[in-house]
Amino acid sequence: MRRLTVAMGLLVAGAAGVGIGLSRPSDRASCRFDFPVGPPDGAGFYDAQPFGANHHLGNDWARQGGGNTLGLFAFAAADGVVTDAQDYGGGWGNVVRVLHTCGDRVESLYAHLDRMYVTKGARVVRGQPL
Template identity: 60%
Template sequence: MSGTIGEATDGTASPIRCHGIRGGVVAARTLAVLVLLGGLAAGAHWASATGADPAVARYGHLEPSLRFDFPVGPPDAEGYYDAQGFGENFHLGEDWNGEGGGNTDLGDPVHAIAHGEVTFAEDAGKGWGNVVRIVHHVRRQGRSDFVESLYAHLDTIEVEVGDLVSRGQIVGAIGDAGGTYVPHLHFEIRRTPDLPIGPGYSPDNSQWLDPSAFIEEHR
C-alpha cells in the first residue's frame, strides 16, 4: 500500500509518501495529529468567537475584588514613593521605596492589593529573587475579568500557592533579591494571569497595566 499524506513541513511542498504496513501506521498517526491540531484550532476559534476566557474556568470561583489598595503602606502607600514608574525606561511595573532611603525599608511588610488566589510563591531566579503572584477577579460592565498582581525582590514569602488572601494581608517583606539591588518592591499588574515571569522591562507593555492608575480606578 502506498499513499501521499499532506505536505512537508519544511516549506518545500513535497508530499510525504508512506509504503506498506509501517507507512500505514505513519499515515494513521499523521492523520490523528492533523485531527488533533484541527480540533485545537477549532477550539481556539470558538473561544475567540464566543469570548470564552480560560481564566474564567480556572479562577471563576473567586469572589470579585471590590477595592484595591497599594501594596506598601496601605491603603495609600503612606511612607513610600514610586522610584521608577510604569513605562519609565520600558519598565513594566513600579519600584516602591521607603521614604527613609537606603536600607530603611528592608523587611517592611508587603500586602496583597485585594482579595485573590496565590498562584506563584517562590524564588524566580537571578534578577527577580522571591516572587509572589496573585490573581484577582474584577467585574467590569457586567463582565468578569481577571488580573494578576506580582510582588518581586521579596526578602521573605508569607503565603503558599493556592492560598486565598484578603486585601491588606501580608504576603512577604521588601527585599533586595539577594543583594542584587537596593531594597525595594518591584510591583506589577498584568492583564492576563499565568504569563511567563517576563523580563521586567520591555517596549511591548500590552499585557501589563499601569499599577497606580489601576488601583486608583478601583477604590
Template identity: 40%
Template structure:
C-alpha cells in the same frame, strides 16, 4: 213542549216574587261571556305580573349597572395612579442605567412591554355591553400596564445583577498601595535598566522603602505563584478575578503559598532586595487580561483595608 228554565227572584223587603223565563240560548251566551271575561282577566293578570316582574328586573339591572360603572371608574382611577407611579419608576430606571453606564430601554420597547395576549378590542361580547367600550379600554390599559411592569422587573433584575457584579468586582480590584510609607523610585514604561544598563520596558513600578516593610494584598484573590523567579528573586503572583493579576518581586520574605486565598490587606511578604536589585524595594506590577498596566492608576487613597 220543551220546558224552559225559570229564574225566581224574591224581594226580601216586600216579599214580592218575580219570575224570569230563560232560554238555553241566553244561558249559553251568558256562560260564554263569563268564560271570556275569566280568560281575559287571567291573561291580563299574567301580562301585568310579567310586566311588573320585568320592570323590577330592569330596575335591578340599572342599579347593578350604576354600581358597576362606579367600580369601573374607581379601577380606572387606580390604573391612572399606577401609570403615574410606573412613569416615576421608569425615570429612576433610566437614571440608574446612566449611572451604571448601561443603555436606556428603547421607548418603542417600553410601549410594547413583555408578553401579554391579544387585545380586548376584538371581543364582540364585551362590545355588546352598555358600557362595553369603557370596559374594553380599561382592560387594554390594564393589560398594557401588566406588560410594562414585567419589563421593569426584568430591567430591575439586570440592574441588580450589574450592581452586585460591580460590588463584587470592586472587592477584586487591586486598588491599594501594597506597601505603606514608600516612594516611587522607578516608574512604569521605558527606562534604562539599573543593572543591565540598556533601554527596557518597565512593566511595573518600584516602591522603595525599608527592608522588612510589610507587603499587603491590594485586593482579594488566589496566590498562583509563591517562590523564587529568576531576576525577580523571591516572587509572589496573585489572581484577583475578572482578569486582574498582581506581581511582587525582590521580596525578603514570603508568607503565602500557591493556591492560598488572600483577602485585601492580608500580609503576603516583606520588602527586600533579592534577585537583580540594586537596593531594597518592591517591584510591583498590575496586569489586566495579560496586559501590564500602570499600577499608579490603581492607587486609590480612599480605599482602606
C-alpha cells in the same frame, strides 16, 4: 542601603483573549485595590521606578527619605488566590502572583521580596502580608 522593591503589574485578560480593562461597571466597583506598601494609601512610600521607565515592567516602591526597607512587608492589593509563590532568582528574586476575585481576570505580581509568607493556592485578603 537596600530598598524594598515591589513590582506590581496588573494584568487584565478576558475569557476570549487579552483585554485592556474591566468591561462592566459592577466589576470595577466590586474590587477595591490598596497600595502594596503602606496600605491603604501608600503613605511613606514613593514609586522609585515607574512602569515603563527604562523599559521597566512594574512599579518599584521605596520608602520616602530613603533608608533600609529590607524585611518590610509587601501587602496583597486586593482579595484573591495565590497562583505562584517561588524564587525566580536573578533580578526578580522571590515572586508572588495573586489572581484577584473581581469578575474579569485581574492579576497582581509582587517581585524582589525578601521573604514570602504565602504559598501557591492560598486565599489572601486585601492588606495581608505576602
